[in-house]
Amino acid sequence: MLSRTADHLYWMARYMERAENIARILDVNHRMSMMPQSRIQEEQAWGATLRIMGLEAAFHQRYAEITPDNVLEFMIFDQDNLSSIRNCLRAARENAHAVRGTLTSELWETTNGTWLKMRDFTPEAFADAGAGEFFEWVKYRSHLSRGVTIGTMLQDEALRFIRIGTFLERADNTARILDVKYQLLLPAGEVEGGAADYYQWSALLRSVSAFEVYRKVYRDLITPARVAELLLLRVDMPRSLARCMKEVYTNLQRVRNAQSAETERQAGELEATLRFGRIDDIVRGGLHNYVIRMLARTQELGNRIADDFLVPVS
Amino acid sequence: MTIKNFYNEMKDEAGQVRPHYASYAAWLSEMPEERLAQKRAEADALFHRHGITFAVYGEGAGTERLIPFDIIPRIIPAAEWKTLESGLRQRVKALNLFIHDIYHGQEILKAGHIPPDQVLNNAQYRRVMQGVDVPRGIYAHIAGVDVVRAGAGEYYVLEDNLRVPSGVSYMMENRKMMMRLFPRLFSRYRVAPVDRYPDMLLNMLRSVAPTGVTDPTVVVLTPGAYNSAYFEHAFLAQQMGVELVEGQDMFVKDEQVFMRTTQGPQRVDVIYRRVDDDFLDPLAFRPDSVLGVPGILGAYQAGRVTLSNAIGSGVADDKSIYPYVPEMVRFYLGEEPILHNVPTYMCRKKDDLAYVLDHLAELVVKEVHGAGGYGMLVGPASSKAEVETFREVLIKYPERYIAQPTLALSACPTFVESGVAPRHIDLRPFVLSGEEIQLVAGGLTRVALRDGSLVVNSSQGGGTKDTWVLEA
Structure with a gap:
């Protein structure tokens, strides 16, 4: 298989997995913020989220203080944050697009469909539907793409590099x-x-x-x-x-x-x-x-x- | 718009439905418009989800659009297709003989049928190909010939696209979509299938492998994911089961082309390239090209790799060479051309230019090297001011233009804003030349969606239709 193809497959899988993990991390914090906790604890918890991804410095360049809303916006929608869920799903899709002929059509459509939905998703819609539902959706789409991968891809090199990336x-x-x-x-x-x-x-x-x-x-x-x-x-x-x-x-x-x-x-x-x-x-x-x-x-x-x-x- | 008296594919002059459309027309008349609208929306959603899009230049990287798909098919009766097919085979055969001749003995020039400077000073003529032998002597392995119908059975060739013609993926996807949307329609008609195309393409590509290569490795070369036809490149590679490569994936060593794979370098024998000549080899052509492979021309000249289509094929599809194609058919095959050529005025000729300037408002003027419907004037559809602006350009650079009478392109019922209404169409069948000349019964029908418009290019608001060639 072409090295470049393997590279795209590998990164497609990594970005999809990353989107899922970010959703998981944010989801936990979101749930915890519903527990009684002090302002300090809250800030620590959301700050820790940024630290996990190594994004504290980037965050502080854009936002004055750590609040749940700021962190959520930064980690989900921010166009300049390469690790925002939006950018991860976009990168997964761009990598899939570059090798769409190597993927089964189901896998390509799943990845493309995820991005199309995310692209049209606004912070307003997010506020409307609620954070929990959104994180569920991201996890669900990641599960789906993994399931489609295992359920439809030939067990050849392409699948191996996807798995290594994941x-x-x-x-x-x-x-x-x-x-x-x-x-x-x-x-x-x-x-x-x-x-x-x-x-x-x-x-x-x-x-x-x-x-x-x-x-x-x-x-x-x-x-x-x-x-x-x-x-x-x-x-x-x-x-x-x-x-x-x-x-x-x-x-x-x-x-x-x-x-x-x-x-x-x-x-x-x-x-x-x-x-x-x-x-x-x-x-x-x-x-x-x-x-x-x-x-x-x-x-x-x-x-x-x-x-x-x-x-x-x- | 002044095109009247055009041929209506579905109805005759008396308003009667033509026999081959009868069953469809009956079906259509029972179809409520809401239902058609719903089917069209379904098609759009599916095309989006499948990512069957084309990239738009100049609107930021990664902008992708759908080519509008019209759900009313264009139907061609079996007998008519038979004539068309013979005409296409004949024409493409002659064109390949012409290119071979130009890069070898140049007999047609010596015989005085075409002015030599027209060919040898043409921007598409590649001196580096002079004397180079290509497998089976075939240059244009894949031809996308644009034909239009002006009357019953009267097909005219508008353009012979012999460089990197695109659209064949839409021919196939449109059929898939129609079968999905209207499965029962296909029991009313015996429509010739088109899904063998990738198989035929792969066979053809393998048949033109370099001499001595028994199990050739075929690849598709794309400029990349942001190219407007990227979907098609990926589609064809996948359907043929071959690698889709970019220039950066390949390198040349000892006049042999290799691609970089996870298991080390692998030899490449046949390249279906969807990159223009100019960008193929930065050492030989445009030095700023990052889409090509340095040294690939050397490997090609040495006969170690096949490029499809061959370098220099464009010399035969240039608009200034087009008027001579009927002459080629007579010269090489000793036959009369089956398909018509549109009368063409070459503005570089004094008399022709004078005529064109006198009749500008009636003519279509095209750039000799233009493509994609850019830089052209459709006289009858243009305002006085537009015609006058164009006149100035034409006087300044007459050698850049040709002119043709405005053809009354046939029209096919199309589902548009105002309901079902006739819109002008053309047809691009795809002709494969390898061990033999083959084509699937069908092609890409493009439709000018704007009322009265004659420009079918997708970059100019054109759409596509499924094309049904009926089996006898």
């Missing part, structure tokens, strides 16, 4: 969500949170569709360490780092070429680190440091994949 993006997003929330809720490196934080932790779980999963897996109280374990190390948890890396590694093996051996080795090593990792060790060494290292390795892996497959130098 899981690299998801690994990155899950790690960021966990990191920021951890810092917010356990500022001084504490290991156990207070009971008041129950809602915060359960909201975090809900943001990655893991609340019911948690109950099922642990059948016990929600503790920060278990949340971290679930989101980092549990291979059976579809949004955990361990699962994402397993998928990246598996798909990478299927597309290997003459120069990708080292990339494949690093992916395998990363996958094994997560598979054999223990949460106690991670907490002891500092979760933040661990996640930072994981993010760096994920990013390095993404760069290597680009060099080997997507934008070859020669």
